[in-house]
Amino acid sequence: MEKSLTQRILITILGWGVALLLFFPIFWMVLTSFKTEAGAIATPPQLIFSPTWSSYVEVQERANYLRFALNSVIISVGGSVLALAFAIPAAYSMAFHPTPRTRGTLLWMLSTKMLPPVGVLVPIYLLFRNLGLLDTQFGLIIIYALMNLPIVVWMLFTFYKEVPLEILEAGRMDGARTWSEVWFLLLPLTLPGVASTGLLSLILCWNEAFWSLNLTSSAAAPLTTFIASFSSPEGLFFAKLSAASTVAVAPILIFGWLSQRQLVRGLTFGAVK
Amino acid sequence: MAVLLLWMIVPLVMTVWFSFQRYNLLDPSADAFAGIDNYVFLVTDPDFWVSLTNTLILLASVLAITVGLGTLLAVLFDQDFPGRGIARVLAISPFFVMPTVAALIWKNLMMHPIYGVFGAIARAFGLEPVDWFAEYPMASVIAIVSWEWLPFALLILLTAVQSLDHEQREAARMDGAGVFAQFFFITLPHLSRAISVVIMIETIFLLTVFAEIFVTTSGGPGNATTNLAFLIYARALLQFDVGGASAGGVVAILLANIVAFFLVRSIARRLEV
Numbered sequence: 001m002e003k004s005l006t007q008r009i010l011i012t013i014l015g016w017g018v019a020l021l022l023f024f025p026i027f028w029m030v031l032t033s034f035k036t037e038a039g040a041i042a043t044p045p046q047l048i049f050s051p052t053w054s055s056y057v058e059v060q061e062r063a064n065y066l067r068f069a070l071n072s073v074i075i076s077v078g079g080s081v082l083a084l085a086f087a088i089p090a091a092y093s094m095a096f097h098p099t100p101r102t103r104g105t106l107l108w109m110l111s112t113k114m115l116p117p118v119g120v121l122v123p124i125y126l127l128f129r130n131l132g133l134l135d136t137q138f139g140l141i142i143i144y145a146l147m148n149l150p151i152v153v154w155m156l157f158t159f160y161k162e163v164p165l166e167i168l169e170a171g172r173m174d175g176a177r178t179w180s181e182v183w184f185l186l187l188p189l190t191l192p193g194v195a196s197t198g199l200l201s202l203i204l205c206w207n208e209a210f211w212s213l214n215l216t217s218s219a220a221a222p223l224t225t226f227i228a229s230f231s232s233p234e235g236l237f238f239a240k241l242s243a244a245s246t247v248a249v250a251p252i253l254i255f256g257w258l259s260q261r262q263l264v265r266g267l268t269f270g271a272v273k
Numbered sequence: 274m275a276v277l278l279l280w281m282i283v284p285l286v287m288t289v290w291f292s293f294q295r296y297n298l299l300d301p302s303a304d305a306f307a308g309i310d311n312y313v314f315l316v317t318d319p320d321f322w323v324s325l326t327n328t329l330i331l332l333a334s335v336l337a338i339t340v341g342l343g344t345l346l347a348v349l350f351d352q353d354f355p356g357r358g359i360a361r362v363l364a365i366s367p368f369f370v371m372p373t374v375a376a377l378i379w380k381n382l383m384m385h386p387i388y389g390v391f392g393a394i395a396r397a398f399g400l401e402p403v404d405w406f407a408e409y410p411m412a413s414v415i416a417i418v419s420w421e422w423l424p425f426a427l428l429i430l431l432t433a434v435q436s437l438d439h440e441q442r443e444a445a446r447m448d449g450a451g452v453f454a455q456f457f458f459i460t461l462p463h464l465s466r467a468i469s470v471v472i473m474i475e476t477i478f479l480l481t482v483f484a485e486i487f488v489t490t491s492g493g494p495g496n497a498t499t500n501l502a503f504l505i506y507a508r509a510l511l512q513f514d515v516g517g518a519s520a521g522g523v524v525a526i527l528l529a530n531i532v533a534f535f536l537v538r539s540i541a542r543r544l545e546v
Contacts, residue, residue, distance in 0.1 A: 012354040018346060019360035022424065026366055028390060029378045117481060121506070122518060151477075207371035209484040227373050238381055238388065245374045256369035257362055260428070 026249075033242035055243035063226055065247055072222035072251075074137055075212075076205035079144030080198050086145065087152040088194075092182055094153070095160035096168065106157060109150040117147070117210050128215060137220045140212060144205045151204075152197055159193030160186065196262045203263075206252045223248040321521070323496050324504040325528070331415060331500060332479045332532075338419040339475065340468055343426030348460065350427070351434045361431070365424040372421060376488035379417045380406065410490050410497045417485050422478075426471045433467035434460065476536055480529055501525050 020027075034051035059065065094102050124143070125134075133139030163186065171185045187194065209224040216225055230244040256263070350361055367375065384405040386392050392402035405413045437460060445455050483502045490498045499507070505525060508518035 008354065011349070011352045012356075015349055015352070015354050015357065015360050018349065019364040022420070023363040023366055025375075025378050025383055025420070026370065028382050029374075032382055117483075117502075120522065122522075151474075203369060207369075209371065209373045224371060224373055227371070227377070241377060241381060245377060249370050249374050252371070253366060253369045256366070260362065260365060263428075 026253075029242045029249075030246050031242075032238055033246045035239050055239040056247070059230070059240055059244045059247070063229060063244075065226070068221060068223050068226040069247075069251065071137060071220055072206055072224075075140045075144060075220070075222050076202050078137070078141035079148065079205045080201040082141055082145035083148045083152045083201055084156075084194065084198055086149060087156050087197075088182065088187075091153050091156035091160055092186065095157050095163075096165070106154060109153060121214060125214065133215075135216045135219050135221075139215060140220055140222070143211045143215065144208060147208070147211070148201045148204055152201055155197045155200070156190070156194065159190045159197075163189050192262070199259050199263050203252060203256060320496050320499065320504060321524075324499045324501050327411065327496075327498060328480065328500040328502075328528070330411065331418065331482060332476065334415045335418050335422060335479055336472060336475060338415070339422045339426040340471060342419075343423055343430050343471065344461070344464065344468070346423075346427045347430035347434045347464075348456065350431050365428050367420050368422075368424040368428070370421070372482075372484040373488055375421050376417055376485045379413075379420070380489045384413060406490050414482075414485055414489060414498050417489065418479070418482055421485075422475055425475070429471050430464060430467050433464050437463050473536060476532065480532065501528065 033055055034053075035049055036052055036054065094106060128134045128139055131139075133142070167189070168181060168185060171181050206222075207224070209228070212222050212224045213228055216222070227244060227248050230241050346364070350357065350364070354360075370378075381389070383389050384391055386402045386404040389402075391405070395402045403409070442455055442459055445459055450458070481502050482500060483506065486498055486500060486503050487506070491503075501521065502525070505518050505521040508521055
C-alpha cells in the first residue's frame with residue numbers, strides 16, 4: 001500500500017511516541033538511579049545532572065547483590081528445567097496417547113493456575129517447615145516448577161500436536177523405544193517450542209514475588225526479596241531504590257530483549273500462523 | 274504422575290481441612306472443629322464481598338485496556354516506519370519488569386504527589402498534583418497492572434497481525450473498504466484466536482494479582498483495593514487466622530474454577546485444544 005508522506009511521518013511519530021511512553025518509567029528509573037538522593041527528589045525533576053555511582057555503591061554495601069542475583073539465576077533455571085523435565089513426558093503422553101479424558105485433564109490443570117497462591121500458602125508453609133525446606137534454594141525450585149507446570153505442559157502439548165504422527169510411527173517401525181522416540185525424534189523436532197517454553201518459564205520464575213517473599217528470608221532469597229528489603233524502610237530514598245530496582249531488572253530485561261523473537265513463537269502456541 | 278498429583282492434592286486437602294477448623298496461630302489452645310463457622314464468618318464479612326468485586330473489576334478493566342489498546346498498537350507497529358525494531362523492543366520492555374519493581378517505580382517515581390513525574394507535569398500546567406493512590410486507588414492499580422500486561426498483548430497480537438494476508442486487505446481496499454471497514458471486517462476476525470490466547474493467559478495471572486497491591490496500597494485505603502488474594506494474605510499472615518484464610522482460599526479456588534469454566538467453554542473451542 002502506498003502511503004502519502006504525511007501519513008508516514010504521522011505513523012513514525014505515533015509509533016515512537018507510544019514506544020517511548022511505555023518505556024518511560026523504566027528510563028526514569030535508570031535515570032534516577034544515577035542521581036544523588038537530593039537530586040532525585042528535587043522539584044521540578046532534574047533532567048540534566050552530573051551522574052553518580054554512589055547509590056549503586058551504597059546498595060551493594062547494604063546487601064550483597066551478587067548473592068541475591070545468583071540465587072535468582074539458580075532458582076529460575078532450576079525451576080524451569082525441573083518443570084520441563086516433568087512436562088515433556090506428560091505432554092508427550094497427552095499428545096500422542098490421548099484418552100477421552102485428556103482434554104479435560106489439560107483444562108483442569110490450567111484452571112489450577114488461576115487460583116491465588118495464597119489459597120494454599122498456609123499448608124505449603126507448614127509442609128515446608130516440617131520438611132526443612134524453608135529458605136532453601138531447592139524448596140523454591142520445587143515451588144516454581146510446580147507453579148509453572150500447567151502452562152509449560154499446555155505449551156508443549158500444542159507444539160507436540162503439530163508433529164505429524166507419521167514421523168513417530170516411522171521411528172517406531174525402525175525399532176525406536178518410547179524413550180529414544182522422545183529424545184531423538186520429538187525433542188529435536190520441537191526444540192524451538194521447548195526453548196521458548198523454557199524462556200517464558202524463566203521470566204515468570206525470575207519475577208515471581210509471592211512465594212519467594214513468604215518462603216525465604218536470607219540464605220536462598222532471590223532478587224525479588226532483595227527489592228522488597230529496599231521498599232519499605234527505604235521508601236523515600238528514591239535514588240537507592242532506583243539503583244536496586246535497576247540491577248534487579250537489568251539481567252532479565254536484557255535477556256528478554258535478546259530472546260523476544262523466540263519468546264513470541266512460544267507464546268502464541270502456534271495459534272497464529 | 275502420582276507424585277505430581279500428590280503435590281497438587283495435598284495442599285488442597287489441607288486447605289479444605291483447615292477451612293473447617295478454628296485455627297489461629299496466636300491462640301493454639303482454641304483449635305477445634307468449627308464446622309462452617311469460617312464460611313459463615315466470611316460471607317457475612319463485608320470485606321469479603323468488596324474484595325470479590327475488586328478482583329473482578331481489576332480483571333475486567335485490565336483485560337479491556339490491554340486487549341483494546343494492544344490491538345490498536347499491534348496495527349500501528351505493523352506499519353513500516355524508521356526504527357520500528359527498536360521502538361518495538363522499547364514498547365514490550367515493561368513485560369520483563371518484575372511486578373514488585375513496576376509497582377515501586379510507579380508508586381514513588383511516577384505517581385508520588387510531591388516528587389513524582391505526574392505531579393511535576395501537573396504543576397507545570399499550573400494544576401494541583403493528584404495523590405493517585407489516595408484519591409483513585411483502584412484506577413492506579415489498574416494502570417500499573419495494565420502497563421505490565423499491555424506489552425504482552427501487543428507482542429502476541431502483533432505476531433498475529435503480521436501473519437495477516439496483505440493481499441486480502443488489498444483486495445478489500447480495491448472493493449472500496451475504508452480503513453475502519455478493513456480493520457473491523459478483516460483484521461479483527463483474523464485476530465480472534467490471538468485475542469483468545471491473550472485473554473486466557475492474562476486471566477490466569479490477573480486473578481492472582483498480589484505484588485502490585487502489596488507494594489502500593491496494601492489493599493487500602495480502607496479496603497478499596499483489597500482483592501481476594503490480598504484478603505487471604507491479610508487473614509493468614511497479618512491476623513494469623515488460618516481457618517478463616519483457608520476458607521477464603523477455598524472460595525478463591527471456587528471462583529477460579531467458575532471463571533475457568535466460562536473461559537474454557539468460550540475460548541478452548543477456538544484454540545482447538
